[in-house]
Amino acid sequence: MKAGKVAVITRTKNRNVLLRRAIESVLNQSFEDWIMVIVNDGGEKEGVCALVDEYRHKFNDKVVLIHNEDSIGMEAASNKGIKSVNSKYVVIHDDDDSWDSEFLLRTVEILDSTPHESFKGCVTYSTRVIESINGNSVQIKYKEPYNTWLEGISLYRMAAGNVFPPISFIFHRSVFDEIGYYREDLPVLGDWDFHLRFMEKYDIFLIKECLANYHHRLDTHVGEYSNSVIGGHEKHIFFDTKLRNELLRKDLENNKIGLGFLVNMGKSFELIHAQISPIETIANKVKRNPTLKRIAKFFLRSR
Incomplete structure (x- = not known):
């Protein structure tokens, strides 16, 4: 089983234009002790294989490619990728997002040096990038700060709604042993559910610099290149309500x-x-x- 200090998990399905950028985002990191896991979740194989082979000389054997014959869903794909390699830290790098070249270096330094045992994760500010797909290229329309109003990552504020995207969050792999993996029954909001369970037990350090890029395509509401938060807006509302009701029922059942x-x-x-x-x-x-x-x-x- 391959290993790296950081396991970078990327789920993809027929989005090679964006996957190319994600691969370059990882390869361009100044921190080099990582292993990238690309989970092709039921998508066409040939294009993904060709893309990985194109960068094979730069990967230096630091890549694992998994093909799912049929799609098993975002969270199940994440879990499969995480379990396929060994690492100290884990980060979910969605195929449409990207990093500043210093993201891994800065966040790993924090996780390696923090004296507080309760801190098992690190988040950076994000930049929201509005873009569109034009054939085989991505056109950036504009950028804006996404969550730079945050002064810290509190459980109370996280309870209101997710305050950071997965691309900006790196954490200790050991937490899976206590809180479990991503919920595979959730087609959306699996990251928010995981963040809530994470913060029930641990704290998250905040780096107040925009080192992660959260990409959105506002003009693509359907199809392979849509964002789940945009194209799946109604689904988000449904499962947001479902999760809140589920958690409240647990409180009522336990009279607490x-x-x-x-x-x-x-x-x-x-x-x-x-x-x-x-x-x-x-x-x-x-x-x-x-x-x-x-x-x-x-x-x-x-x-």
């Missing part, structure tokens, strides 16, 4: 306040914040604009 209470209270606060946020935005604009500020003061004095 636990994760079920947290995820549902967190959702309530998220909905309230969504309603308040436009008002906050307008108020901030007024504060920054001298003319609007004077007008607001005039009306307040005249009341």
Whole structure:
């Protein structure tokens, strides 16, 4: 069984244009002690094999290619890839995402040196990249900060909703022994469920730098090149509700306040914040604009 300090798990299916970028993202890392596992989940084999062979001389035997005859789903594919190699750390590198060249170096340094035993994972800020597919090329439309408002990774905030994408999260492989692997019965939100179970027991260090790129194709809602969070929006809503209900029922069955209470209270606060946020935005604009500020003061004095 092949091994590396970091197991980089990439699931793919008939998306070779994006898979090429993912491969280059890993090969371009300044940190070199990794093993990349590409799980072709029921997709066409020839193109994936040709792509891996093209980079074979750069991989230096640090790649494992797994072909599933039929698709077994994202989380099952992740689990299969993780179990196929040995490593100290694990990170899920989706085939459409990418890294800054220093991502692995910076995150591994943190995990290797942290004196706090409760910290078993590390997350970086992400950049959201809006792009489109044009034939065999990817066109970048614009970029924006994704989660740079985070000051830390708290269980309470995670309960409201996922605050980071898998591409930005590296963690100790040993946690699987305690919390289990990714839930294979979840077609979406398997990462959020895993993050919740992770944070029930452990903490996550935050590097406040955008070292991971979270790519979205807003104009592709169906087909192989769509994002699950966009193309599968209704499915996300369905399983979001299902997960929250499931966790709350566990609390009720055990007559306790636990994760079920947290995820549902967190959702309530998220909905309230969504309603308040436009008002906050307008108020901030007024504060920054001298003319609007004077007008607001005039009306307040005249009341």
